[in-house]
Amino acid sequence: MQQSTRPAGERCHLPVVSMENVSFQYEQRNVIEELNFQILQRDFVGLIGSNGAGKTTLLRMIVGLLKPDRGEVRLFGTPLGQFHDWERIGYVPQKNAFNPLFPATVREVVLSGLYGRKKLFKRMNRDDYKKCEDAMHALRIEELADRRIGRLSGGQQQRVFLARALVNNPELLILDEPTVGIDSESQENFFHMIRHMHQRHNITFLMVSHDIEMMHAYLGYEPAHTSGKIKFFVKHTHELDNCAETNLAHSLRGIRLAEESLEAVNRGE
Ligand SMILES: Nc1ncnc2c1ncn2[C@@H]1O[C@H](COP(=O)(O)OP(=O)(O)OP(=O)(O)O)[C@@H](O)[C@H]1O
Numbered sequence: 001m002q003q004s005t006r007p008a009g010e011r012c013h014l015p016v017v018s019m020e021n022v023s024f025q026y027e028q029r030n031v032i033e034e035l036n037f038q039i040l041q042r043d044f045v046g047l048i049g050s051n052g053a054g055k056t057t058l059l060r061m062i063v064g065l066l067k068p069d070r071g072e073v074r075l076f077g078t079p080l081g082q083f084h085d086w087e088r089i090g091y092v093p094q095k096n097a098f099n100p101l102f103p104a105t106v107r108e109v110v111l112s113g114l115y116g117r118k119k120l121f122k123r124m125n126r127d128d129y130k131k132c133e134d135a136m137h138a139l140r141i142e143e144l145a146d147r148r149i150g151r152l153s154g155g156q157q158q159r160v161f162l163a164r165a166l167v168n169n170p171e172l173l174i175l176d177e178p179t180v181g182i183d184s185e186s187q188e189n190f191f192h193m194i195r196h197m198h199q200r201h202n203i204t205f206l207m208v209s210h211d212i213e214m215m216h217a218y219l220g221y222e223p224a225h226t227s228g229k230i231k232f233f234v235k236h237t238h239e240l241d242n243c244a245e246t247n248l249a250h251s252l253r254g255i256r257l258a259e260e261s262l263e264a265v266n267r268g269e
Contacts, residue, residue: 013040015077016172016204017062022071024057031057035071035227041171044198044205046215046233053229055208056094059176062206063091076171090165094176094208102150106160109149110135113164135163139193155186162193173197175207187211191218199237 017039024032031054039045047055060066061073064080073080076088090113104112111124111132136142139159144152149160158178165173175194179187191214198205209215219233226232 013042015039015074016041016043017206018072018074018077019062020072020074022061022068022073024054024061024066024068026057031228032061032068032230033228037225037227037232039172039204039206040236041204042198042202042237044219044235044237045207046219047206047208047230048210048212048215048223048233049228049230055230056176058230059091059093059174059206059208063089063174087168088171090168090170090173092161092165092173092175092178094180102148104149105146106136106141106149106152107132107145109160110163110167113167131167131169135167138166139163153186154182155190158182158186158190162190170203172204172206175205175209177208177210179209179211187214198235 015038017037019035019037022032022035023030035058047058049055057066061068062075064083064086067080075083076085111128113135114124114128114131133142136145139162141156141159141163144156144160149157152160162175162178165175178194179190182190191211194205194207195218197203215233219235222233223231224234
């Protein structure tokens with residue numbers, strides 16, 4: 001969970017993101033100052049802060065798009081500069097809305113989540129298509145697979161971006177205001193799905209949201225840590241001392257296979 005003081009000894013609570021004395025400035029103006037914070041496996045960390053507090057800047061540092069001026073960021077224990085396993089991280093940046101004329105289909109957008117640096121010049125194989133179908137199934141967007149992304153509603157597009165981020169089965173999912181611009185019912189469904197994934201899958205979450213009610217409802221009212229104007233709210237899926245007893249590490253494909261076998265049982269096969 002939160003500050004670097006929290007014990008991180010257990011096997012299933014290894015640090016996913018560690019920030020030590022991290023500072024960042026834009027044009028000599030401090031945005032992040034001396035931040036010390038650690039996110040452990042199975043945490044759900046929600047960042048709340050006013051406009052301009054530095055939340056997006058922080059996420060961009062964590063995904064390696066900005067370099068801290070001072071201090072160190074580690075991902076899965078590896079200093080950012082030496083970290084190459086980007087498929088372990090899914091990132092849904094802010095404001096994804098597509099031009100309605102954008103020609104890609106939903107399936108193509110989800111598949112593009114597999115084009116890591118390694119895959120860029122490789123052909124997709126059958127396994128890649130299977131991962132794509134699994135991610136679309138998990139997000140309930142299979143019927144939209146051949147539709148153009150630009151012609152979908154905001155809420156449907158958000159599901160597509162989430163499927164794209166999930167297609168590599170990431171261990172850390174980073175979401176920057178994922179429900180901006182979508183109606184309240186779709187927002188609620190989206191949060192419901194995110195909470196389900198946190199509780200049932202072996203995924204660590206880091207999410208920025210201005211939906212304070214929703215954040216408080218899931219993460220509580222007391223921030224685990226505060227840095228400048230950013231508040232860090234944290235929920236862990238299970239108690240630190242009983243993780244050995246949980247068996248929550250389902251993969252996306254796992255849900256699908258389980259559902260398929262349940263359907264087969266129901267059909268009497
Ligand atoms: N490229 C940039 N150059 C200079 N200043 C910037 C740049 N990007 C952001 N800033 C400034 O840095 C501060 C933090 O911006 P950031 O986007 O991280 O805030 P935020 O907390 O994500 O805000 P919001 O809730 O509005 O998305 C703001 O004052 C912003 O104006």
